[in-house]
Amino acid sequence: MKKEVIIKKTKGAVSKTVEVVKKKPIVVAYAVGGIIGAVIIYKIVKGLTTSVDQIFNGDPNIDNNVGGTGGDTNLATITDQVAINFAQQLLDAMNEKAPLYGTDENTIKAVFLKLNNGHDFIKVFKAFGMKDYNGNNSPPEGIWSNLDSYEKRNLIYWLKKELHPFWDKKVFNIVKKKIELAGFVFS
Numbered sequence: 001m002k003k004e005v006i007i008k009k010t011k012g013a014v015s016k017t018v019e020v021v022k023k024k025p026i027v028v029a030y031a032v033g034g035i036i037g038a039v040i041i042y043k044i045v046k047g048l049t050t051s052v053d054q055i056f057n058g059d060p061n062i063d064n065n066v067g068g069t070g071g072d073t074n075l076a077t078i079t080d081q082v083a084i085n086f087a088q089q090l091l092d093a094m095n096e097k098a099p100l101y102g103t104d105e106n107t108i109k110a111v112f113l114k115l116n117n118g119h120d121f122i123k124v125f126k127a128f129g130m131k132d133y134n135g136n137n138s139p140p141e142g143i144w145s146n147l148d149s150y151e152k153r154n155l156i157y158w159l160k161k162e163l164h165p166f167w168d169k170k171v172f173n174i175v176k177k178k179i180e181l182a183g184f185v186f187s
Contacts, residue, residue, distance in 0.1 A: 076119040083123035094162045095137040103162045109171045118181030128155040
């Protein structure tokens with residue numbers, strides 16, 4: 001019984017559609033043409049957007065990161081959550097904006113003094129991951145990010161760029177000691 005009702009309604013809808021097409025073929029042609037035109041314009045804009053993205057962003061398949069860097073954390077004295085907290089504090093310290101852009105060396109020093117060995121640093125290193133870096137700090141957000149140039153970089157890269165061996169000598173040496181205990185070179 002339900003099949004018969006569905007068939008009857010479908011035939012009725014098709015009949016009405018045929019009547020409209022017969023009575024107003026030009027209006028139907030415009031409507032169908034408009035839909036087809038909209039689809040074509042969408043495809044063109046989507047294609048252009050993809051092309052423009054590729055032009056400005058370059059090849060998205062460049063592999064310039066060695067996976068698995070870090071090492072063993074078996075002898076770490078901090079928890080994963082503490083490592084995440086420290087990683088965020090380090091990122092915030094290197095994104096210091098008061099009064100001008102700079103680095104909060106005191107926070108970096110405080111975090112590194114809490115790391116008891118190289119395994120602790122590796123936990124923080126892994127928690128930090130790869131963060132966008134523009135040569136001074138994280139890039140601006142929103143529309144302003146289009147005016148900036150930046151790449152994903154790991155914690156060691158950030159620290160090397162943010163700490164100077166002469167101007168930040170004390171903090172630099174504390175950081176260097178912990179990083180080198182983890183099996184990395186820091187100079």
